[in-house]
Amino acid sequence: MTKSQLVIRFSVIDLFLVLVAGVALVFWQEANGLIKPFDAYPKLVCASIFALSFACLIHQRLIRPDSKVRKSKTKIQIRTWSMIAGIAVYIVCISTIGYFVSTFVYLVAMLQIGRFGIDKEFLETKTLLWDSLVAGAVSVVIAIVFKLSLNLVFPSAWLF
Amino acid sequence: MQELLSGFTDILNFQTLLVMCLAITGGIVVGTLPGLSSVMAISLMLPIAYGFGPVVGLSMLGAIYTAALYGGANSAILLNTPGTPSSLPTAFDGFPLTKQGKADRALYGALFASVIGGLFGTIVLIVAFEPLANLSLKFGPPEFFGLSCLGLCAVAAISEGQILRGLLSACIGLMLSMIGQDPVSGDVRFTFGIYPLISGVEIIPALLGLFSLSQAMNILEMKGSHIAPYKAEPGVIKLVARKISAAWSTLLRSSIIGSIVGILPGAGGAIASIISYNEARRTAKDPSQFGKGAIEGVIASESANNAQVSSSLVPMMGLGIPGNVNAAVIMGALMSFGIQPGMGLLSNSSDIAYAFMASLIVANILLLGIGIYMVKLTARVLLIPKAYLGPSVIALCIVGAYAASYDIYGVWVMFGMGVLGFSMLKLKIPIGPMALGLVLGPIAEKGLGQSLQMAESETSLIHFVMSRPISLGLFALCIFTLFGAIYVERKTRQAKAFGKGINND
Numbered sequence: 161m162t163k164s165q166l167v168i169r170f171s172v173i174d175l176f177l178v179l180v181a182g183v184a185l186v187f188w189q190e191a192n193g194l195i196k197p198f199d200a201y202p203k204l205v206c207a208s209i210f211a212l213s214f215a216c217l218i219h220q221r222l223i224r225p226d227s228k229v230r231k232s233k234t235k236i237q238i239r240t241w242s243m244i245a246g247i248a249v250y251i252v253c254i255s256t257i258g259y260f261v262s263t264f265v266y267l268v269a270m271l272q273i274g275r276f277g278i279d280k281e282f283l284e285t286k287t288l289l290w291d292s293l294v295a296g297a298v299s300v301v302i303a304i305v306f307k308l309s310l311n312l313v314f315p316s317a318w319l320f
Numbered sequence: 321m322q323e324l325l326s327g328f329t330d331i332l333n334f335q336t337l338l339v340m341c342l343a344i345t346g347g348i349v350v351g352t353l354p355g356l357s358s359v360m361a362i363s364l365m366l367p368i369a370y371g372f373g374p375v376v377g378l379s380m381l382g383a384i385y386t387a388a389l390y391g392g393a394n395s396a397i398l399l400n401t402p403g404t405p406s407s408l409p410t411a412f413d414g415f416p417l418t419k420q421g422k423a424d425r426a427l428y429g430a431l432f433a434s435v436i437g438g439l440f441g442t443i444v445l446i447v448a449f450e451p452l453a454n455l456s457l458k459f460g461p462p463e464f465f466g467l468s469c470l471g472l473c474a475v476a477a478i479s480e481g482q483i484l485r486g487l488l489s490a491c492i493g494l495m496l497s498m499i500g501q502d503p504v505s506g507d508v509r510f511t512f513g514i515y516p517l518i519s520g521v522e523i524i525p526a527l528l529g530l531f532s533l534s535q536a537m538n539i540l541e542m543k544g545s546h547i548a549p550y551k552a553e554p555g556v557i558k559l560v561a562r563k564i565s566a567a568w569s570t571l572l573r574s575s576i577i578g579s580i581v582g583i584l585p586g587a588g589g590a591i592a593s594i595i596s597y598n599e600a601r602r603t604a605k606d607p608s609q610f611g612k613g614a615i616e617g618v619i620a621s622e623s624a625n626n627a628q629v630s631s632s633l634v635p636m637m638g639l640g641i642p643g644n645v646n647a648a649v650i651m652g653a654l655m656s657f658g659i660q661p662g663m664g665l666l667s668n669s670s671d672i673a674y675a676f677m678a679s680l681i682v683a684n685i686l687l688l689g690i691g692i693y694m695v696k697l698t699a700r701v702l703l704i705p706k707a708y709l710g711p712s713v714i715a716l717c718i719v720g721a722y723a724a725s726y727d728i729y730g731v732w733v734m735f736g737m738g739v740l741g742f743s744m745l746k747l748k749i750p751i752g753p754m755a756l757g758l759v760l761g762p763i764a765e766k767g768l769g770q771s772l773q774m775a776e777s778e779t780s781l782i783h784f785v786m787s788r789p790i791s792l793g794l795f796a797l798c799i800f801t802l803f804g805a806i807y808v809e810r811k812t813r814q815a816k817a818f819g820k821g822i823n824n825d
Contacts, residue, residue, distance in 0.1 A: 172746075173749075177488075186779055190510055193509075198502055200769075201765045204768075205494045206495065210486055215484055217486055240537070240541065243540060244739060244742075247714060250714075254729045255731075266711070267711050271708070273709065276445075289417050298708075298711075302716060302719055306720075314723075
């Protein structure tokens with residue numbers, strides 16, 4: 161074994177696997193409190209997850225650096241985090257403010273954010289008014305399909 | 321035969337055909353929209369069906385069921401978002417075809433395979449619903465546990481080059497499906513004091529998150545202005561028809577698998593399509609093309625998916641036991657018309673039973689005609705810039721999750737699963753096995769729990785399983801599938817290394 165192979169490198173996937181194994185351990189602990197034989201299935205699943213996470217960790221170490229899996233280094237960008245946070249805020253708003261206002265504002269904001277980092281594409285030529293028209297149209301179409309045509313319930317909130 | 325012909329006479333009139341055409345169009349739309357299921361569509365139409373009377377009403381419900389299950393393939397192919405759990409394997413090859421600019425091929429392939437599979441399943445329903453209903457009674461808890469294990473082994477096997485990660489992903493799905501009530505004892509577990517978790521991880525919001533939300537997030541991160549290039553291919557229908565006729569053995573095998581699995585109560589279309597997909601891959605001349613845009617993968621998945629539509633009605637019509645939720649809703653419709661499903665159905669209301677079976681054949685033929693026009697419309701989704709499509713799909717997911725669960729908790733489940741799915745996509749961990757684990761988890765747990773209870777009177781669980789030939793066969797198939805996949809993976813790796821060596825020389 162060469163010196164370079166001995167270097168221990170930690171990646172996001174390692175962290176994910178350790179996290180999954182940890183959750184499986186917590187579930188195993190909870191399964192200990194179940195009556196027999198209903199504890200068998202949860203314990204079987206937890207043990208499998210634990211073993212598979214460990215096997216994946218070892219597999220990570222054994223595979224060659226030029227392999228496809230090895231190349232799966234993740235670049236978590238600020239844009240991704242803001243996108244996730246934006247969705248969470250939209251969910252909170254839809255249940256407090258109401259469907260139409262929150263959907264309209266969310267879509268306009270996302271269309272505006274979507275312009276960043278896109279060079280020389282058609283979106284650059286579109287205005288805020290155009291984005292607002294698209295957002296309004298999408299909100300109305302979703303409402304027509306779900307609420308009016310299929311009579312499904314929308315979140316109740318202080319605005320319509 | 322005479323009764324079937326009279327069934328056709330009952331439904332071949334302007335009113336019934338018009339209602340069926342509208343039901344098929346609506347069914348395709350509902351199936352295509354993420355979050356809306358065939359169950360939702362059928363239940364929403366129950367009051368309308370009641371107003372039409374038994375023949376027209378049941379024909380309408382059958383048409384919605386057929387079309388909605390087919391419609392799930394459209395979003396699976398175009399957006400990598402299966403509209404129904406049974407369309408999961410369709411996305412494995414359908415979306416890569418879309419990315420290659422061959423969305424039309426995948427869409428028409430799915431349509432033709434669905435129609436042929438649907439017709440095959442209906443013929444099975446007509447010819448053999450009495451004897452097959454009796455066979456399904458031989459499936460007990462150990463067999464269902466074995467069947468679930470087979471489904472999971474098959475899905476892990478198709479995670480090409482990543483069997484370990486595929487199995488881990490499937491087990492994460494199984495773990496998440498354990499949250500909430502135990503399907504046998506009814507005890508609440510793994511909720512960790514969070515009250516809404518008592519109802520468990522709801523399937524539709526979870527699938528929406530895993531496939532739609534994570535995909536929408538991925539779309540927004542992609543480079544370029546559109547998801548994939550799209551240009552209508554001239555003569556694509558003829559091309560796909562040739563591909564379909566060349567893949568007749570896959571089509572036949574998948575239709576048979578779909579029909580058999582559909583008959584088993586509780587098994588569901590997801591198992592049928594995944595087993596068929598795995599079989600198609602295993603028997604293919606070049607299995608390495610699967611997962612990269614093999615139309616045979618779409619054909620296998622969709623023919624099995626629609627073959628199980630009609631055959632899932634076998635236990636309901638033959639024994640009065642609904643095989644899945646769709647069949648349960650249709651059974652409710654039958655009962656609301658004063659018809660008692662079960663063995664007495666043929667003796668007391670054979671005219672309605674045969675009219676319903678005839679309507680399923682007509683529904684599949686109408687689906688072909690309407691589907692060809694709908695494909696042209698649905699493929700236009702690819703012309704929408706991703707800057708508009710991504711946020712719109714996210715909004716659709718949130719509303720769809722709320723509509724499916726009638727609770728904001730369902731939306732948070734969808735969000736959590738979406739973030740998990742997105743992270744797994746980034747880490748190159750397949751999310752398909754996890755979704756299957758979520759769907760199959762309750763079936764597997766119920767099967768094992770009941771088997772253990774039944775085995776208490778036996779000397780051991782192994783002895784108990786060994787005494788049941790069907791379950792023994794299923795477990796043998798599990799081992800064969802898993803080791804077969806490992807063998808194929810090794811061979812593929814060796815072949816690649818050999819090829820690289822030749823290129824270097």
